[in-house]
Amino acid sequence: MSHHHQFQLLRCAVLVLSDKGSKGLREDLSGPALVEFLQQAGHTGILLDLLPDELELISRRLVQWVDEDRYDLILTCGGTGVSPRDVTPEATVAILDRQMPGFGERMRTVSMEKSPHAIVSRALAGTRGGCLIINLPGSPRAAVENLKAVWPAVGHLVAKLQGDQTDCGSV
Secondary structure, X not given: OOOOOOOOOOOEEEEEEOHHHHOOOOOOOHHXXXXXXXXXXXXXXXXXXXXXXXXXXXXXXXXXXXXHOXXXXXXXXXXXXXXXXXXXXXXXXXXXXXXXXXXXXXHHXXXXXXXXXXXXXXXXXXXXXXXXXEEEOOOHHHHHHHHHHHHHHHHHHHHHHOOOOOOHHXX
């Protein structure tokens, strides 16, 4: 039975990566902004969590959320720049089945229209099992902007991952 044309409710989790945020030294605004975007898109029961910028911790949490908790969509936020503590893309790539380069390309293209600094973003996306994982930048504005840029592809991709056999061209 195809859920192709009807709205698919996704199990979503948001993981904010911030040394300061995880210690409570800085209020995180990005996580709540992403949760609000997902809620406005109709998704409910969204998990929000914070971790420090530690590669193994991040990889382990992503694996747990995909393999055990069966999330459909995981958004990470932060750690996509070039400072020594920015390890989110590495932690993500380490556990992916496949990278989806079009997401990073699209996100950077959209962000570059707003800021030339977007070219240093290493944000990426990929799949593990039936889950799509998207790395987003750390600032609330950039995170939501990047997510909006790729959002039209999200539902269809997750449906495909989870076995929807509908022809891609028939949307």
